[in-house]
Amino acid sequence: MKSIGKYILFIGSLFVNRERFKTYVQLTLDECINIGINSLVLVSIVATFIGAVSTIQTAYNLVSPLIPDYVISQVVRDLTILELAPSITAIVFAGKVGSNIAGELGTMRITEQIDALEVMGINSVSYLVFPKVLASLITYPMLVVIAGFLSIMGGYLAGVYTGIVTEADYIYGLKVDFIEFNVFFAMIKSFVFAFLVSSISSYKGYYTTGGAFEVGKASTIAVTNSCIAILLADYLLAQLLL
Template sequence: MKSLGKYIIFIATLFVRRESLGTYVRLVFDESVKIGVNSIFIFAIVSSFMGAVTTIQTAYNLISPLIPDYVISLVVRDMTILELAPTIMAIVFAGKVGSNIAGELGTMRITEQIDALEVMGINSTSYLVLPKIIAALFMYPMLVVLAGFLSIYGGYLAGTLTGVITGTEFIYGIRYDFVEYNITFALIKSFVFAFLVASISAYKGFFTEGGALEVGVASTSAVTNSCIAILLADYLLAQLLL
C-alpha cells in the first residue's frame, strides 16, 4: 500500500508547476521517436510471426471435416484483435520501452541530474516523465494497429503458402460475422496498457537508489511490475467492457 500511495502521489506531481507548452511539444516529439518509431521493427517481426504461427496451429487443430476452412482466419482475426495485438505486444512494449525508460531515469537519478533540475526550480517529474507518458499514449495504439494488420497478413501468407487455406477462404473468414466493437475494445486496452507501462517504468526509474547495479534492478522491476499490471488490467477490462 505504501508503494501504491507513493505511485499515486508521483502521478499527481506530473501536473503541477508545468513547463511551457512549446517545451512539451518538443519533448513529446523526441520521446515519440524513441518510443514509437524505434519499436516498429521489433513489433513488425513479432506480430508477423505470431499471426503465422496462430494460423498454422489453428489449422492443425481444426481437423474435423464439419468445420469449414474459413473458421481458421476467423479465429486468427478475433485472437489478434482481442488479445494478441494489444496484450501480448504490450509485454513486448514493456520489455523494449519500459526497461529503457526505467534505465534512463535511473541513470539520471544516480548521476544527480534529476537533483540538478530540482535545484534549478524545475519540476523534474513533469519535465522528464510527462512527455514519456504522452508519447506512449500516442504511439502505442498506432503500434497496436500496425501489429494487428501485420499479424493477420502474416497469417494470410502462412496459410496460403503452406496450402492449409486458400486466399479466398481466408479473406471470407476475416469478414465473416465481424464485430466492430472489438476494434474499440482493443484501442481502449492499448491506451490503458501504454499508460501503465510508461508510468510504472518511470516510477521505478525515478526513485532508483544506489549505483549502476540498482539501475539494472530498477529496469527489471519495471518490466516485471508492468507485465503484472497489464495482465490485471486485461482481466478487469474484459470484465467491464465485454
C-alpha cells in the same frame, strides 16, 4: 499500500507546476521517436510471426471435416484483435521501452541530474516523465494497429502459401460475423497498457537509489511490474467491457 500511494502521488505530480506548452512539444516528439519509431521493427517481426503461428496452430486443431476452412482466419482475426495485438505487443513494449525508460531515469537519478533540475526550480517529474507518458499514449495505439494488420497478414501468408487455406476462404473468414466493438475494445486496452508501462517504468527509474547495479535492478523490476499490471488490467477490462 505505501508504494501504491507513492505511485499515485507521483502520477499527480505530472500535472503540477508544468513548463510551457512549447517545451513539451519538442520533448514529446523526441520521445515519440525513441518509444514508437524505434520499437516498430521489433513489434512488426513479433506480430507477423505470431499471426503465422496462430494460423498454423488453429488449422492443426480444427481437424473435423465439418468445420469450414474460413473459420481459421475468423479465429485468427478475433484472437489478433482481442488479445494478440494489444496484449502480446504490450509485453514486448514493456520489455523494450519500459526497461529503457527505467534505465534512463535511474541513470539520471544516480548521477544527480534530477536533483539539478529540482535545484533550478523545475518540476522534474513533469519535465522528464510527462513527455514519455504522452508519447506512449500517442505511439503505442499506432503500434497496436500495425501489429494487428501484420499479424493477420502473417496468418494470410502462412495459410495461403502452405496450402492450409485458400485465399478466398481466408478473406471471407476475416469478414464474416465481424464485431466492430472488438476494435474499440482493443484501442481501449492499448491506451491503458501504454499508460501503465510508461508510468510504472518511470516511477521505478525515478526513485532509483544507489549505483549502476540498482539501475539494472530497477529496470528489471519495472518490466516485471509492468507485465503484471498489463495482465491484471487485461483481465479487468475483459470483465468490464466484454
